[in-house]
Amino acid sequence: MTTMRALGWLPWGILLGVLAFAVFGPLASLLLWSFAEAWYFPHKLPSQWGFRFWEHVFRPTGRAMEALGMSISIALLTVVMCLAISVPAGLALARGRLPWRPLIMLAFLLPQAFPSLPIYINVARIFYEFGLNGTVAGVVLVHTLHGLVYAVWITTAAFAAVDAELEQAARNLGASALRTFFTVTLPLAAPGIVASAIFVFLESLDEFTGSYFVGAPEVTTLPLLMFTASMAGNYQISSITALILLVPSIAFMLVVERFLKPDVLSKVGA
């Protein structure tokens, strides 16, 4: 009976193993390369391990740290820009009876519904005429354009998930509209708004195409640096840079469920 059961497990074990290799293999490759000081054919694994390249990347005067600082500044500015638009817009879309509501929601979705690359090349051209090409402001604007989709949709869902009766109860007890917003609506919607902010931050941090057309070569973000290093054959440098980009995303995956509750998720797009 137990052998039967063990045999019954075998195909599932193998299948799960194959899947696990498919999912984690590429990530393992990245991890190995970032600690490999030498990895030549026909060695199956690196022949020399070490932190030499880490030191290289994290050298205070190194271009990587500069790019990391640039990427984080751009991402933070993008978050501020997005929230400045998405909070009022989300509240209006969730609560107000706007006549063109479905159309407005759709308009915010459009950048996502069409391939973004053709948009970026034309944006880059317009920016060139305004002298925005190769400036931080230009890159922030492009990232904002891209991040707004997530910001508006998630923020709207977060506000929609706040039961209107909770606000009415506060109003009924004598709270002003503004006070109700700050003491009832905003605290309840906060997890969703934080989630959208993190989303926008990560999207900006990892954005490649827009930065490539609008920012390069004057503005070097971390993804651009990674790309350059990789194309130049510096696998260690590009792997370590990729790892730096990966860590915040993985950390977000582990906590995302705390911010994006099912009740908010079910309101996305509704």
Place this chain on the structure above:
Amino acid sequence: MTAAREIDQVEVAYGAVSVLRGVSLDVAPGEFVALLGSSGCGKTTLLRAISGFVPVARGAIRVGGRDITHLPPDRRDMAMVFQSYALWLHMTAAQNIAYGLRIRRWRRADIARRVDEILRMLKLEGLGDRPITRLSGGQSQRVALGRALAVNPQILLLDEPLSNLDARIREEVRHEIKAIQKSLGITAIHVTHHREETMIMADRIVILDAGRIAQVGSPEEVYNRPASPFVAAFMGAGNMIRLRVRASGDDLMIEPEPDNGPARIAVTHPARARLMPGPVTAYFRSEQAQLTAPDDVADDARDLVLKGRIVQAAYPGGFWRYGVDVGGQHFLVDDERRLEVGAPVGVRLPAHALHLYPDNGP
């Protein structure tokens, strides 16, 4: 015909929580059995254990002598009607009904004939091509029933199938389901929390309480001779008073006390025979109580008279409903006369309306 099913000491647990604690039940072929109980009593769990959707921790379920306890649900040859109907919205009514036949690899012509037959039997003629979303609640319910009946199951399982219907339609459907079940001779097991529904539909009622069977019996038995205070209260005898009894020949005598007169109780069934002299609790239905004079003494002490005072009066229409206080307890009694609040009254209860149980302390 050996489709008798037997449920033997079945136990089911969700994690550490036992839901069924040793339930045993035999069901005869062609019988209509209702599992009745309040929510959380384990009735739905028992039905799901029978259909194979919850694993049985201990015990066995047999059909016609064959042990099916560990068979997967798709190999049990039972058809279930779900509370939500669980109709597939991406299929028409006829496709829903035909599904079980397609699984059984019936020929297309045979399926068409069978579906027509079912539609006719359930008065759904002409609705076969309708999408499910365009059916009324009652029609959906019939399609769900038809889907289950189409495969000629040995056993029909009904999981609160009427709870989503309007009161008026529900009334009709009760009788219809019962008639169809009788005419097809299928064994049916019906789960519900609706007392009246089981009384009308079932041959036998199984009352469940906290994962155990509280009583099994015909509708008439469980109504008139509830085996425990729980069953009495569940079957509508929700008023409780404490009394004292002593033996008197073959009968029991209720001793007169400040709040009640004497009464003689005939020992008519086993539950009463188990009573020992001493304190008892008595359960009764409001509708069997009558108002009378406070000093009324029944002939031969056939009836029990409680002494109380009217504390509340309301007129729901056609009669008055009085709240009567008896020794600090509050009962509702209906009467056609107009009486003053504060007036002393007697509450007269026929001896057969009293369900007596040993008093195991407060």
Place this chain on the structure above:
Amino acid sequence: MEGRLSIANFTKAFEFYDRDILFTFVIIGISTALIGLFSVAIGGYLVLGENWTAVAILAWFYRWPLFVPFIVEAQCMYTFLAKNGLMNNGFVALGLVDIETTQSLLDWRGIIITFVWKQTPFVALMVAGAMAALDRATIEAARNLGASRLRILVEIVVPQIRPTLIVGLILSFVTTLSVLSVPLMVSGGTPTMLTVDMAYRINAFGDYGVANALGLISYLMTGAVAWIYLRETMRERERT
């Protein structure tokens, strides 16, 4: 800008890049089909699986790639799929292939693998969510009538979550159609995808005309897919 979009640009676009247009369409088409297949399989197993340990393990790791940025993933695959990359090394170590016959997958196959790796969890997450939201009784009813689990997945579950699956696949289609980093890094050679061609037209020649013509072609592909979606929703509306 639109004014400079003349027929000439399109003629040029087709003349130079007809192979890449077809290549792009085929790559994305195959990727989308595989993504659909895998995400239904994963979602289906998560909902219908009876081995709770296996379900829990799968639920834990299938979504990891979702959170890996495209650019990071391109770098991962660039080293993973190479001739002497970790994948081939693993196969050699297991004795599945000979060390002399390993081949690099850094071409169209690499692009497909990368897209499927990245987008399957996204669609699977949507699909699994929709499947979990189904009235569980509709699955049990089929089970009760004797349907096997594979049959339930195909006949009962997938038809009910079809709209979600289609939305997920369309979003995935559009996303993969506009990714530049993956074809740029994973597949260096020709034929290549339209995104790379557009970048090349601009970086090498500053030729916005042909680049926009190519952009419009990728919009037309999106439009075709959007049309499928609209037709599907109309049909859905009609039925209810």
